[in-house]
Amino acid sequence: MIKRLALPFVATTVLAACGSTPSASSVTAPASLATLDSFAGAWTAVSTSTPSPTLTINGIVVGLCSGGTYMITPTAASQATVSYSGTCSGMAITGTGTGVLSESMLTWSTVGQASSCAFSLTGTATPIGTELQVTYAGTVCGGNVAGTQMLSRK
Secondary structure (H helix, E strand, C coil): CHHHHHHHHHHHHHHHHHHCCCCHHHCCCCCCCCCHHHCCEEEEECCCCCCCCEEEECCEEEEEEEEEEEEEEEEECCEEEEEEEEEECCEEEEEEEEEEEECCEEEEEEEEEECCEEEEEEEEEEEECCEEEEEEEEEECCEEEEEEEEEEEC
């Protein structure tokens, strides 16, 4: 007889627990994530960026990259256009790419022309305090370019 009473009690308790709705105070809010608002706007390279981005060809440093400026314009909830310009080895590099926001990082890519040769770059942008850390790698005129720049809002 005790077994017959215990089974309906257990089943009712389990069903009640599974069907219950947690109170508002017991629901944990998700951790805050960056929005495109954290990235949007005009940015310029901080002169103390370390290490200085370099242009290398076959492992030999042939010049430094400097004067980076970036404009990030949201185009959707998690997508943006990234426009940039800078100078590598005295050669002007300008272009526009696309970026996708994932958690607190904007991942971007671009292809284009620098003077008379092609370039291809990929990178990430991550907010650090009031600045933006941009890490990139790719090729410019057949040479490898890679670096990290700290940007501040213009």
